[in-house]
Each structure stands twice: as structure tokens, then as C-alpha cells.
Amino acid sequence: MASYTIPHAPGFVANDAPRIVTERFDHPDSYTLERYLATGGYEGLRAALGRTPEEVHGEVRSATLLGRGGAGFPAGVKWGFCPPGVWPRYLVVNGDESEPGTYKDRLLMELDPHQLIEGCLIACYAVGLSQCFLYIRGEMAVAQERVAQALNEAYEAGWVGRNICGTDFSVDIVLHWGAGAYVVGEETALIESLEGNRGMPRLKPPYFPAAIGLYGQPTIVNNVETLANLPWILRHGAEAFTAIGTPTSPGTRMVAVSGHVQRPGVYEITNGTTTFRDLIYGDDYCGGMHRGRELKAFVPGGGSAPWFTPAQLDLPFEASEVGPQGSMLGSGAVMVMDDTTDIPAAALTLTKFYAHESCGKCVPCREGATWLERVLRRVCDGTGTPRDLDVLFEVGASICPGDFPHAAVPERGLEPKPFPYQMTTICFVGPSAFAPVHSAMTLFPEEFEARVAPNAHLDTGPSDGPASGTGPSDGPASNSISEVAIRV
Amino acid sequence: MSFFTEENRSLAREIIGRYPRRRSAMIPLLHVAQAQAGWVSEEAMVEIAELVDTTPAEVLGTCSFYEMFKREPVGKYLVNICATMSCALAGAAELMEHAEERLGVRAGGTTPDGLFTLASAECQAACTEAPCLQVNYRYRYRVDADGFDQLVDDLAAGALDDEIPPHGVTARVRQHIPAGRAVGAVPPEAVNEPPVWIAAAASNGAGSA
Ligand SMILES: Cc1cc2nc3c(=O)[nH]c(=O)nc-3n(C[C@H](O)[C@H](O)[C@H](O)COP(=O)(O)O)c2cc1C
Ligand code: SF4
Ligand code: FES
8 A cells, every 4th residue: 555645536526327437436445456346346357257258259349338548439349350360469558648638547547446457357358468558647646556556456366467266367467657748649659659669650551559569469459448347348248338328329438527617527427318518507517607607619529629619519429420510529528618718729728739749750740730839829929910810721731631620600601511531640639739720710710810900919808899808918917718717 | 887776776677577578668667767866867778778678879769759757857846737728728827827926937947946847737637627737746636826835835845745756756656566476478479379268268169267
């Protein structure tokens, strides 16, 4: 045990929806082996070991467990992509959580590390993965401690390592930790990093990890939350899992809602049926906008996702509905902006993030993201020109040629442009730098036009009326991007 | 000529032993070096190169890619204030202004007494608890101006020494695989058969338990 008290990670808010991955979160000792075993822990593994690997794989396939890392690809299908007869195969757990707005994997690692360990074991057993590397984001010191502690306990008790539960199933789980680079969350960059290299993404094809991954071997990369679902699925069966949610998006998922709501928090929601309106306005969830404000816009799926406005509130957490409306569900992160938000400045915080995190491997991202940041900053400062707005779209088109996805704007008769986009880059960092710029400029063009009007830098704020708060153009006194000052 | 202490040398060997290829231990070993000295020196990189069978230039290449590795000394406490969207929506910019004023340095700077380095950081996966910061990668949530002042006072007074170790030390609980329980790491080229439980299931047509 750690010799000091680790503060309990805050943020999780329980409600009446079914709970799969957060079932133990209410116990203050949820992270201990003792609590885990007293609450059904390692029973999923026992159930798995009583069946053949193929049967276990089949159970996961019929559960339609969608990946929770961002792309939403079914885990059971991905597991089937390992080329037959090529050994060894590895499991790499993606615990690099760093997409803006995303906060769930850290909770799962800090509050229920044994659940994740059990999930890793089930995956290894089913697919014949002979070693597991659990890659935790470098900045998450406490998650690393909790997982290390849990692994030490699990090894001692015979749940991990040689001859697990007295069977011939043997696997090591190695805790690995990163050192701060967002792009390393991309699965091929994660593998590069795990090989001791600069974390730059590889080209797909040919480097699909399931075919050519760690050390050139077949490698399954799964997100922490994806794996954390496996013990429950093996314990209760795929049928119980698909009874929750919808056939195409079964089970639950964790969603972090941040920004201008009454009760920001991490919620485990029912997949496929819960809507953004439920989440933002529901009494069981965020309880509406803070300070009686109006909703202006929200990012539905992490910083990379195109934005929505109140017109999209009734969409459920279902990829086949959100995609055609111009965005994605991504990593389960909703960021909410009220009517005082300075939209260009909000977009800048995200574009700056992706520009800073560009690994530099491909030109459109390395140069383009930096340009987007510089030009947008100029616009926000009130020193931009109308021509700058064209430049932003031109640079964006060099990263993502063709129409970029966006939401409908009913007042202007603008139809949605469905997801996804085309791209000239190796990974999604480049397009992600453009997404906030494109969304902000498409949904709120008037805020940009006002910013580049002659003498805009002399104005006292963004120009859309009394609701506007203090913006960057207020001068050096404040850089706030909305009315909210530091919360008290 | 040895950078690592005897204890850290054996820790390094233990870590290396868990990977099918030594080079995979590079980032963990850079962390061990940074935990020992508070930053990563050339001397440390040369020694890591030897330990993982590569060149110092390769180690520098990896080291310089990652934000957490500091190649020159920083303050005892690295204060990273999140500036990404959710925190910005909750007043991260004002928090940074306040922090700069309180510490008397701009973001990126270190106080003359060497106690604090202030930095602007990116999303820390605590977005619902905005605005947030990390001191040596230990969280503080929903930080306001008074909370920040209190934190600085407490750190300066040594009141948080138990919870927050000096810069460089991240996790203090480490994985330890007991020898008798370890499966062991083998280079991938030494394996070309399925693991036993897969082979057994294939030949039995039944479960391995
Ligand atoms: C730039 C970028 C960053 C990513 N970051 C993460 C991350 O932090 N965690 C994660 O699980 N997946 C991340 N992903 C997605 C992974 O590439 C991969 O799809 C995922 O880990 C697969 O797991 P899943 O199928 O279980 O979702 C990222 C992708 C991109 C393009
Ligand atoms: S898109 Fe950006 S982050 Fe991704 S590989 Fe290219 S340069 Fe690197
Ligand atoms: S935006 Fe600050 S923690 Fe995510």
C-alpha cells in the first residue's frame, strides 16, 4: 500500500441508469483486491477459463462491444483480424487518455484497476495474446500507482502470471508509462512509443496493428474502457449486455460532461438511447445550464469532433445517427458552451492544442495546424483581416480536401454534411486542428466577421450583443473566453 | 563513471527484463533518471543508451519528443496549469494570470529560489473539475485564486511533502513481478507457436480448465 493517502479522484456522478464499468465506484476501497473479490471480481475470468478461447471470443463478438477509444470499432471483430498462424501476438492497452474533454479511463484505472486487469486477461485468453503491455499516460501518477498496486496484489494471489487459476493459461501484464505526447494515443504511435521511439504514427496500410504491430507482430490495441467491460460480459453473458442500449450500440458508456452546466461530471449512460438533451438538461445528469444561461454550442465527442448547437440536442449516443448529422461520438466527451462564450477564442484553445501536438511527420499537419493557430489567434486578437477567414478555410482544405462535416443550421437553411472527411495526413491530428475552426466559422460566421471588421480591435468585446462576455479584445486585462471567472 | 545509483541500476535491470526487447524500456528508464536527478542529463542518456543497447543520440531522439522530460533543471515543484477548452471555459486564463502574479514569473519561468516552475499545460483528463492543475503530476481541482495561494504557501512550507514528491518522481508504487510467478519476456523471433492454452484447446476441442 502507498504510505500516504491518495486523494480519491472526483467527478463520477451516479444515477439510475444501469452500471457496468462503474459498479464498484461507490465503495471507498473500490480499488483493492479484497473489495474486488467480494463484488464478483475475477468471476468473468473463471467463466472464460471454463470455455474455449474461441467460445470466449464468440461471446465478445455477439456482445457487439464497440471500442471506447474513439473510433467505435467492435472489439470482437478487431480481435478476428490477427492473421492465423502468426505468433507471438500481443495486447497493448491504451491508457493514454488525453483527448481534450475526455475523462473516464483515468477514473477506471484509479478506482477499479482489477476490473481492467481482468479484462486484459480475458482478451489475452480469447485471442492467444502471450504478453500484455498496459500503457498509462505519463502524467497520471496516481493511476500508475493504483494499477501497479493492483498488479502486485494480483500476481501474489495468482490471478496474473504463470498458470493462472491452476490452468495452463499464463500471461504477464507489464505496466508501461508514457511521458507526455497526445499523439501517442494513436494506436500505431503508441506502439512506436512502446518500442522506445519518438511517438510518430505509422502509415495504415500496411501497419494495422492487428496484422503488423508491436515488434512487427500481430497486436491488439484496445482502450481501457473497452477492456473494462469484458469481466461483466463474461460474468453475465452477451445477451444481458445487448439487453441494455440498442442492437447497434449496446451496453453503457462513460461520458464526461464539462463546461457551462450545473453539474459537470462523468456519467455512465445507456448507450444508443440517451440523448444529449438528457445528458445536459436531465435532472439525473447535468441538470441544465449553469447560472440560468442558454446553451450556445457543444462539442459532442472530444476536441476532435465537429460541434453541435441546440438544434442537435435530441440526437442519441448512437454513431449511425450522429454521423449523418455531421459529427462523431469519439471518446465520450461533451464540452458545453453557454451564450457568453467567445466562440473564436474557444476554437482557438482546441486548435492550439492540436497544433502543439502535431508530431511533424506529415507536412499538411505540421505546417497547416501551425498556420491555423497563428491566423486564428490574429483573428481573435482583433488584428486579423477579412482575407484571414479565407486563409483559414484554404489551409483547412489542404488538410481535408472537399466538404468538411458540419451540423445543420436550420435558421440559415444549411443542411448537415455527414461524417467523415477526406484527409491528406497520416493520422487525425491534422484534421482535428481544423475541426474546431471549421465548426466555429460555419455555425457562428458573424462572430468571425465582426472580429475582422476594421477597428474590431478597438471594440469592447465580441460583437453579438449583451450576452457577450469579456473576450480577448478587451485588452490585456483578461484573457477569459466566457463570462465565467474562476469558480468559487 | 556512473550516473545511476546502485539501487536505480538494479531497478533499471528489473524493468528491462520485462520487455521482449531492451529498447522498450527506454521511456521508463528516462523516468527513473529524472526521478533520481529531477531532470535528464546527457550523462544519464549515455548510460541509458548502454543499458538498452543503443546510441546516446537515439536516446536523445526519444527523450526530446516527450514533454515530461526536462533536459535542464526545473523548480522543485512543476506547476502545470491546464489551458485546454474545458478549463478555459471555467477561467483557466485568469488562474494563469493570478499564478504569474503570485509567483512573479511568466509561464515557462522558474522562481529565483528554484522552488517553482510555472507552465501552461494541456488537457489533464480532469475536465469536469475545471480549472485544474497538477503539481509534479498530482492534481488540484477547481482551483480559484485563494486555493492557488494556499497551495503555494503549503508547498513552500513543506506541508505537502508526503503527497507531492520533488519534480521527477512520478509513481511511488512500482510494479514488482515475483520471480516464481513471472512468465518472462522472450524476443518475438524466439517464438513461432501458439501459446499452450491455444494449442491445447485446438487439439482437445475443449476448454483448457
Ligand atoms: C490522435 C489520436 C489520439 C488518440 N488517443 C487515444 C487515447 O488517448 N486513448 C485511446 O484509447 N484511444 C485513442 N485513440 C484511438 C486509438 O488509435 C485506437 O483506435 C484505440 O485505442 C483502439 O481501442 P478501442 O478499439 O478499444 O477503442 C487516438 C487516436 C488518434 C488518431
Ligand atoms: S497528422 Fe500530424 S500528428 Fe498525425 S502523423 Fe501527420 S504530422 Fe504527425
Ligand atoms: S481541459 Fe483541462 S483537464 Fe481537460
